[in-house]
Amino acid sequence: MSSSPKPKLxxxxxxxCNGNTHSFLNHPDLFSILSHFEMIHHPVLEGSATMQDxxxxxxxxxxxxxEGSFKEEGFLKAGVEVSSLIHTYANKAKYIITAGTCATxxxxxxxxxxxxxxxxxxxxxxxxxxxxxYAPKLISLPGxxxxxxxxxxxxxxxxHGKKIEIDNLHRPVELYGYTVHTGCTRNEYFEWKIDxxxxxxxxxxxxxxxxxxxxxxxxxxxxxxxxxxxxxxxxGTPCFGCTEPAFPRISLHKTKTNMGxxxxxxxxxxxxxxxxxxxxxxxxxxxxxxxxxxxxxx
Amino acid sequence: MKKIQIRQLIEKIxxxxxxxxxxNKGKIEDVKINFGFYRGIEEILKGKxxxxxxxxxxxxxxxCNHAHLLTAVRAIEDGYRKAGxxxxxxxxxSDIREFTLACELIQNHVKWLYFTILPQLELYVNQxxxxxxxxxxxxxxxxxxxxxxxxxxxxxxxxxxxxxGVTCDPTHLDVMQATSLLDESITFFExxxxxxxxxRYLAIDSVSNLDQIEGDFGRLLYLLGSNDMAEIGQSHDxxxxxxxxxxxxxxxxxxxxxxxxxxxxxxxxxxxxxxAKAVTYKxxxxxxxxxxxxxxxxxxxxKSLHKRYKDSVLTRIxxxxxxxxxxxxxxKTLLQNxxxxxxxxxxxxxxxxxxxxxxxxxxxxxxxxxxTTTVKEGLISNYEIITPTQWNLSHGTKEESGIAIxxxxxxxxxxxxxxxxxxxxxxxxxxxQ
Numbered sequence: 001m002s003s004s005p006k007p008k009l010x011x012x013x014x015x016x017c018n019g020n021t022h023s024f025l026n027h028p029d030l031f032s033i034l035s036h037f038e039m040i041h042h043p044v045l046e047g048s049a050t051m052q053d054x055x056x057x058x059x060x061x062x063x064x065x066x067e068g069s070f071k072e073e074g075f076l077k078a079g080v081e082v083s084s085l086i087h088t089y090a091n092k093a094k095y096i097i098t099a100g101t102c103a104t105x106x107x108x109x110x111x112x113x114x115x116x117x118x119x120x121x122x123x124x125x126x127x128x129x130x131x132x133x134y135a136p137k138l139i140s141l142p143g144x145x146x147x148x149x150x151x152x153x154x155x156x157x158x159x160h161g162k163k164i165e166i167d168n169l170h171r172p173v174e175l176y177g178y179t180v181h182t183g184c185t186r187n188e189y190f191e192w193k194i195d196x197x198x199x200x201x202x203x204x205x206x207x208x209x210x211x212x213x214x215x216x217x218x219x220x221x222x223x224x225x226x227x228x229x230x231x232x233x234x235x236g237t238p239c240f241g242c243t244e245p246a247f248p249r250i251s252l253h254k255t256k257t258n259m260g261x262x263x264x265x266x267x268x269x270x271x272x273x274x275x276x277x278x279x280x281x282x283x284x285x286x287x288x289x290x291x292x293x294x295x296x297x298x
Numbered sequence: 299m300k301k302i303q304i305r306q307l308i309e310k311i312x313x314x315x316x317x318x319x320x321x322n323k324g325k326i327e328d329v330k331i332n333f334g335f336y337r338g339i340e341e342i343l344k345g346k347x348x349x350x351x352x353x354x355x356x357x358x359x360x361x362c363n364h365a366h367l368l369t370a371v372r373a374i375e376d377g378y379r380k381a382g383x384x385x386x387x388x389x390x391x392s393d394i395r396e397f398t399l400a401c402e403l404i405q406n407h408v409k410w411l412y413f414t415i416l417p418q419l420e421l422y423v424n425q426x427x428x429x430x431x432x433x434x435x436x437x438x439x440x441x442x443x444x445x446x447x448x449x450x451x452x453x454x455x456x457x458x459x460x461x462x463g464v465t466c467d468p469t470h471l472d473v474m475q476a477t478s479l480l481d482e483s484i485t486f487f488e489x490x491x492x493x494x495x496x497x498r499y500l501a502i503d504s505v506s507n508l509d510q511i512e513g514d515f516g517r518l519l520y521l522l523g524s525n526d527m528a529e530i531g532q533s534h535d536x537x538x539x540x541x542x543x544x545x546x547x548x549x550x551x552x553x554x555x556x557x558x559x560x561x562x563x564x565x566x567x568x569x570x571x572x573x574a575k576a577v578t579y580k581x582x583x584x585x586x587x588x589x590x591x592x593x594x595x596x597x598x599x600x601k602s603l604h605k606r607y608k609d610s611v612l613t614r615i616x617x618x619x620x621x622x623x624x625x626x627x628x629x630k631t632l633l634q635n636x637x638x639x640x641x642x643x644x645x646x647x648x649x650x651x652x653x654x655x656x657x658x659x660x661x662x663x664x665x666x667x668x669x670t671t672t673v674k675e676g677l678i679s680n681y682e683i684i685t686p687t688q689w690n691l692s693h694g695t696k697e698e699s700g701i702a703i704x705x706x707x708x709x710x711x712x713x714x715x716x717x718x719x720x721x722x723x724x725x726x727x728x729x730x731q
Contacts (some may be wrong), residue, residue: 017339017727018312019454020358025409026440026453031371031433044310044413045432051309075335078307078316108357144357145454189595200391200458200465209647226452227444229475235451236465236642237458240353248354251347253460294469296639 007062007159009037010054010089011099014082015075015109015117016068019145020100026227027148036159037063055080057088063158064093069102069109070120070128086120090134096120097139097154104169105143105245109188122169125245137205140170144242149224150175169245171218179267180239181214183222184231190215192281194289199236202293206238211253213241215266256264301327302318306712308413312361317719325710328694329703331691332532336573340731343681348374348654348673351681352457355669361409363454364446364709365662367667368395371459373669377656378461383649390640391463394449396544397476397632400625401446401658402453404483405439406663407588407622410723411491414616416518422551422717423525427517434514438486445479448472449680462645468638472679477633484626491515491622499623503598503604515619522612531611531718533705534698537590538579538689540564540666541659544628545621548659550584556594561657561668567683569693570651574729576692576700577684579635583702585609586665586689587722589617597624611705618723652676662686664723685728 011021021043027033034045040061041047041054049059055078066086075082090096098120101107106118118124121131121138126214131138141150151173157164165173181190189196189205196204206212214222218237221231232239238250256263265274301320307314307347339358343351351370356363375385387395412435420426443453449466450456458465484496492499493512502510508519520663522528538550550559563580584590591610592600599620603613657670665686672680694700699707700724706715 012413013313015335016360017337017363019357019363020360020556022360022454025436026443027436028440030436031430043313044409046417050306051314064706077314077334078305095333108339108354109337109341109712145360198643198647199465200463200467221452227440227447229444230451232451235449235458236467237451237456240457242455248350250350252353253347253349 002127006036008036008040008060009034009042009063009065010040010059010061010093011042011065011067012054012086012089013043014066014068014070014103016100016102016259018067020067021113023145024148024151026098027152028228029152033152033155036155039097052078055085061089061092062134062154063095063097064089065097065099066090066103066120067099069106069117069296071113071117074116089122093137095137095139095158096134097141097151099141099151100146101142101144101242101244101247104140105247107144108248111248122245125169135170138170139164139172141175142171142243144247147219147221147224147226151222158205174221175224176218176243178218178220178223179215180219180221180231180233180243181266184214184233185222186233189289192284192289193278196236201236203289206233206236207255208239209255210238211240211251211255212238213244213264214239216264217241217244218267219243247291304712306716308716310418311720311724311726312359312728315724315726317716319712319715324673325708326706326715328699329706329715330693331574331702333726334573335572336730338731340681340683343678346678347676348671348678349461351669351671352459355683356455356457358685358731359725360454361406361725362662362664362667362728363404364398365660365667367457367459368399369658369660369662369667369669370671371461372660373656373671374461374658375656376658377654377671377673378651379652380656381654383651385451385462386644387463388637388640388642388644390637391642391644393632393636394464394466394468394642395459397629398446398450398456398458400544400629400632401442403663404442404622404625404707405446405453406723407618407713408438408442408515409434409435411514411518411619414720414723416514418717418720419518419521422713423521425521429514434490438483441479441486444485445476445483448476448479452649460643460645461515463641463643467642470638473633473636473638476713477630480626480629480633484630486624487626489513491619495626496623496708500627504602513565518615518619519612522615528607528612529610530709530714531614531705531721532608533585533701534583535609536582536584537593538584538586538666539590539594539661540668541661543661545588545624545661546591549594550579551590551593561659564668564684566682566688572693574691575688576694577688578695580632581695583692583694583698583701584689586686587618587663588621589614589667591661592617592620611718614721650676664725664728665689683731685725685731687722687725690722691724691729
């Protein structure tokens with residue numbers, strides 16, 4: 001067994017709702033994951049340093065988890081610019097994990113001050129001035145909030161000294177290589193272009209009218225289930241694209257269409273291919289898909 | 299004149315707050331509560347589709363997001379009704395909403411008990427145990443939010459409530475799994491939190507029976523009692539509840555007077571030196587939250603504690619933990635009686651009102667949460683959110699100090715005052731939105 005000291009973990013909050021903090025606290029093996037690290041400070045869990053120590057810029061940090069949108073000037077904690085704190089610890093850290101869409105791309109809170117609020121290294125999809133400095137150690141975990149198991153994947157890979165493959169926005173490919181559509185229980189209805197009758201049914205796809213963004217949103221929500229249990233689309237809620245750089249878009253409960261066809265195509269699918277396929281499947285009427293999945297009292 | 303002002307950063311609450319304590323002759327004479335940053339959720343909502351509020355408003359708060367969702371959907375439904383479109387929820391939809399909301403409240407209260415109150419009390423009275431309270435907090439909160447997610451898809455930040463009902467279409471399999479998770483939570487309550495059965499716990503109705511409570515809650519009560527903390531932290535002794543819930547009907551309670559309330563008399567005002575807005579009801583300050591619900595509902599054990607200790611830290615803390623038992627019991631009934639053959643969403647697809655104004659009220663963990671949405675031609679022209687902590691943590695009026703401030707006045711140390719402050723289950727993100 002190696003006796004080398006555990007990496008020091010610092011969880012820092014910027015402009016946030018604390019949603020990523022609470023999402024991670026739901027992890028079923030939280031404490032075994034954290035046992036690979038020395039917790040320096042966390043908004044809720046016990047750490048070796050106080051917030052005052054953190055504010056003084058005085059503590060060590062190997063892995064920095066940043067939660068919340070970034071603002072260079074005007075967001076203070078106890079008189080200290082949070083941006084300067086982030087820079088202090090981002091420089092010290094060997095790895096920076098941006099937890100959630102706010103820290104990664106700017107997220108919801110960006111919309112109140114789009115000029116000045118962004119993610120740490122990305123402003124929606126554009127690289128910020130900070131990108132060059134932090135890119136070599138940056139791992140993005142977008143999601144509003146991020147899934148607890150996406151975070152544990154990164155932490156465990158780091159603590160085991162493994163290399164995490166990432167894409168151009170620094171998202172781990174093993175987590176974001178999928179779309180939210182992958183594993184959705186409504187996939188058959190998607191294939192056969194069958195809309196759901198209304199909210200509140202197991203049957204039917206939410207892509208055609210209800211605004212579901214699953215087919216073009218990166219994330220493994222339907223593979224690694226939420227709370228080990230379910231997902232938005234499994235309970236009939238459309239995917240709102242919360243892992244995507246431009247989250248939140250407008251009119252989230254409506255599918256934008258052109259001549260009855262969704263304006264935005266499933267990821268990577270050419271419009272012509274989609275239309276061809278639609279033409280074919282719409283020419284058949286499959287009885288099973290117009291029936292309830294299960295009937296009671298028969 | 300020996301006045302000293304000390305500024306202290308309070309962490310390990312939901313977010314952080316800075317308190318300025320003014321000491322006069324060794325006692326706290328006044329406190330200013332300062333919260334960080336205005337994130338502008340109300341501004342962000344302007345110009346968006348009315349139903350976008352169902353996605354945006356949960357992001358006010360990572361710990362009570364579900365309450366925001368349900369308040370937002372009630373605001374839209376209220377607006378539809380006022381515009382002449384009937385919205386009748388099936389009992390299934392309304393029971394599922396009640397259940398998931400109860401799960402979120404339990405999660406809140408338990409995290410506050412184990413992450414905040416117990417460890418901070420042990421620190422304050424210098425009787426630190428070797429307990430890993432955090433593992434207890436996360437165990438129960440993840441079990442109960444798993445039950446929530448069976449219906450709502452995920453926690454935090456579900457958007458499964460829509461005008462007319464809910465998006466889920468649960469099966470008996472789902473209900474059985476949720477029941478089992480709820481039973482697990484009840485077992486935790488019985489064996490870890492209180493050391494007695496839920497039924498026996500719920501039968502406790504007076505201070506003289508409190509010694510039946512063991513477990514972690516028993517330890518909490520013991521530490522409060524044995525350190526002369528039963529009577530500290532008294533405030534104005536005025537309570538208000540705006541939302542009807544299984545815990546309490548809406549109403550207000552001053553001494554023994556109960557009266558009905560109307561949201562129209564709630565007034566929000568800007569405060570100097572903080573981004574948090576203050577709220578009053580007919581120009582007066584009221585406490586909201588579990589203690590208020592217990593007082594308005596005249597819950598026997600809460601009334602019994604109040605009779606002896608007034609609105610002290612002990613009564614306030616007890617009322618919050620007590621709701622865990624009430625909610626577990628209530629949730630059990632909800633699941634048992636769920637009518638799965640009813641419609642989940644009774645509003646026909648395509649029905650939408652373009653111009654309306656509506657108000658939604660929900661009893662969230664920390665008290666009454668109020669959303670008012672004004673929609674013109676399908677788009678939000680104005681959105682107002684009043685959160686529970688705005689009631690409890692306001693600076694006060696010209697005539698009197700705010701609820702939490704009054705509770706801290708006359709204490710003689712920052713540690714004592716801070717503990718009283720934390721007993722309100724402070725949430726900075728909700729307060730400043």
